[in-house]
Amino acid sequence: MINYFREIFSGLWSLFVGMKVTFIEAFSPKVTVSYPYETLKMCDAYRGHIELIENENGDPNCVCCMSCVRACPSGCISLTGEKPEGGKKKVLTSYNLDFTKCSLCSACVEACNFNAIEHSKEYNLASRNKEDFHFDLLARLRERNQ
Amino acid sequence: MNQPVELQPDETFVLNVGPQHPATHGVLRIKMEMNGEYIVHAETVVGYIHRMHEKMGEIKTYPQFLMNLSRLDYLGAMGYSHCHALCVEKAAGIEVPKRAEYIRVIMVELNRISSHLVWLGAFIMDLGGFTPLLYTFQAREHILDMMERITGARLTYCYIRFGGVSRDIDDQFIQSARDFMPYMRKELVKYHKLVTGNIIFKKRLIGMGHISPEMCRKYGASSGVARGAGINFDIRRNEPYSVYPELEFEVPVYDGCDNMSRYMVRMDEIEQSLRIVEHALDQLPDGPVMPKKAPKNIKPPAGDYYQATETARGTFGVRLVSDGSTTPYRMKLRSPTYSNMHLFDEACKGLMIMDAMAMMGTLDLVIPEIDR
């Protein structure tokens, strides 16, 4: 009989202890960020989609060695380059990233020996259209330069 | 209270739980044959997000497949990469620098804490309490922020490489990890106050969802399910790998065989993981995080290799059959929740649907990891 009442009262007490916890939390400051109105800055290591790196002339560093294409697990990079008349090095003519397949694994950036690609810090990517994620990185590079 | 009733099979009806159901944490379907609120027979149907990772393992090279491992389990991704890396390193004979191995362990254990925190919140949400989920997510956010600074991602880390890790940790990380320890211990006290002591919670957990040690053995259960049944089984201790023999921790074992034991095992594991991280940070040696000559083309000699590790969800195993080429001949991924979930069909018989759902919560399910 005593146990019966003890159980009831210890049970009630445990409920009050729980309510005290939420009561204290109710007077603690907010921890959330009101997303569209405030945004956070991504850290240095953050892996967004890839972007080409330019040299001082504004041209891409890429020498079309294709090691990023080989390293990619999902086959989402396609690039072409050609040798200009009289030139020695290959020049990048197109660099396409199919971001719908990309899993942001960083294999291409690590495979690159020429410091030609990096991760962008973009994370606000959304669209209703699949084609919006077929990035032409060369065009994006030129756009940035302008 | 929850006496198994005498079940009359001719008065049953079939209740289809899932594939979309709030308690299944993903796309899992359970065909339940019910007698009133009691479950007569349950059949779990999995495979809704099957992606054939094992076939991908056969057609991708070793470094390419490394990225897939993070996608198995979105909560404890680091542990799965670790196991795969250990297996391939064993097969190919790659030496891992000591510092890299310590960093791996620190990351795996931090990841384990974050995974257990999500489990705790989601489990209590299954029981109908929503608020603890957001409290656990607050604590988890600290871990994710720390790990994001180093690995560059919040869930699918792709951090571990063959031979080491992709990036060294810095003083800021070590400092924030050290600051995290007292914070997390304080949070744990809060969870125990809010949840563990609660009479409603206790009534729902103690003595409910019996899973016996024998059943664990027949089904190959691991992690909290086995340890909650009084089996002292933790690959980190039973079959030591990596630098775990050098670290101090205990394996929490409860022998209640009920929901409460499994819950307490995971709560104590958070505490032990904190201890491991603390100890590993103390012992962290200097040195490189990748071997001097990082292997480019990995071609393990032909043979059959097996490696098991303790991930957040239990024993994860990788069986690698190599034929000496750059792609594996066969890559078997033994996932822990696969075995744990299998046990549900038998264990939930005669339970009420509420208790069955509570029991399912204690199994710590991550569906992509069952389906692979």
Next chain:
Amino acid sequence: MICEKLKQALKPLFPAEETIPPVIVAEGEEPAEKTPTPQREAVIETDYAKCGYHLDIKATPEQLVEVVSIIDQNDFFIESITGVDWIEEGEIEVVYDFSRYDFDLCRVVVRTRADRNNAELPTITGVYAGANWHERETAEFFGINFIGHPHLVNLLLPEDSDIHPLRKDFKP
């Protein structure tokens, strides 16, 4: 220790063991998959540090259930079942992994082979109830018929598909 015990327990099942000349024993201790000779010793101890398991048992399909029962009596738990398609030899190998809960560590691998074109093996669900899903998975991925299995339908693949994706000659 438990390895020795299990070996002793398995001895009656493989009586031919002593008759095998030592030359082949040495051959069997190499990574066996490269040249899996049919005369390989049935029960061999492997290098744990290298392979990750202690005992490698090669059983015929007829011996399988008995071998697994002996393993069950020695308090092993089932870890996984999987297949390997050896297309050049025209055989499918099914690999059963067992381990132990206590600190007497012993990982046991049981291998058995079935013909590729008419792959049939006995089920071990009678011994280990937990083999159910593992066998279903192996069955759908490799097209093996586990005779006596209570519910051999597709587990991970769609219910109505009859493809076997992990066979080496599978073309999507």
Next chain:
Amino acid sequence: MILTLTILLAVIIAIAWAAFNAAYLVLAERRGAGIIQRRPGPNINGPFGLLQPPLDGIKLMAKQLIIPDGADKFMYISAPVLVMCPAIMSFVALPYSDWLQAQNIDVGLLMVFAFASMGTMGIVFAGWSSRNKYSLMAAMRSVSQAVAYEIPMIITALTITLMAGTTNLDAIVAQQSENFFHWNIFPLFGETHNILMPFSFLIFFICSMAETNRAPFDLGEAEGELVAGFHIEYGSMGFGLFFMGEYANIVIGATLATIFFLGGWSCPFGLFPGVWWFLIKMYAIIFTIIWIRWTFPRTTIYGLLNLSWKILIPASLVNLLLTAGLMKVF
């Protein structure tokens, strides 16, 4: 004519009051949950999110009401009305101050309980007619829950009637119309000196939470296992009515608790009695209910029934006997 108009006006005000409370309690609940969980809650639409309830209402009304194939159409449509209507009807008898009352009915207490128990019928209708196993199970749970919790609730109300000697809600408040010590929850100078009254208040409070299907007793809509319970198939305003009915019931429960135990519109210190005191007390109770919801996990169905049959009913009966005995003594 004037009398008819007055009654009509009173009824309209009662409906408006119920609807207003139901709509804004949803906002209060969401904001309260946000505060407890250390996030802002809905704060975008209007100042402090005050435009959220009307916008939610517009959204719900703009949606199509889908009737499941094979459902009992008449029952399916009438169920939300059956939940909402009795709740509004109860408001007619509830006094908020000595002049603010739609209709002073002598059997007000009985009328409120009669209408409160009709809400369960709407839930059963909804659960049965949706042609869904989840909703059917939820409806069955709701019935057993309602049966179990109406008993201790009415016994406790009977205790109050015994002390007040009337079922007129107005008169019950008038009995305790001085300062704090005259309230029924702490009746030092009241009719009796029953020290069990705080517990009796607790019983009433728990029962009113269980009657209104509030967490931790929301077995009827346990989203963990029954997805959404009895209103799983409802969308559009059908769902909206269930939602508003639930909150209207909470207001009724809090109002009754205020009338029975907390002295209605009387001030704790005997100063400035009026409707404001009533509202303060009522909303304090409502916020406690919200606070409880966001703290505790859900009980099990057998735990819930055990609590009623094994603890609350005996306790309330003991309380009734003790009160009757004490009234004889003093």
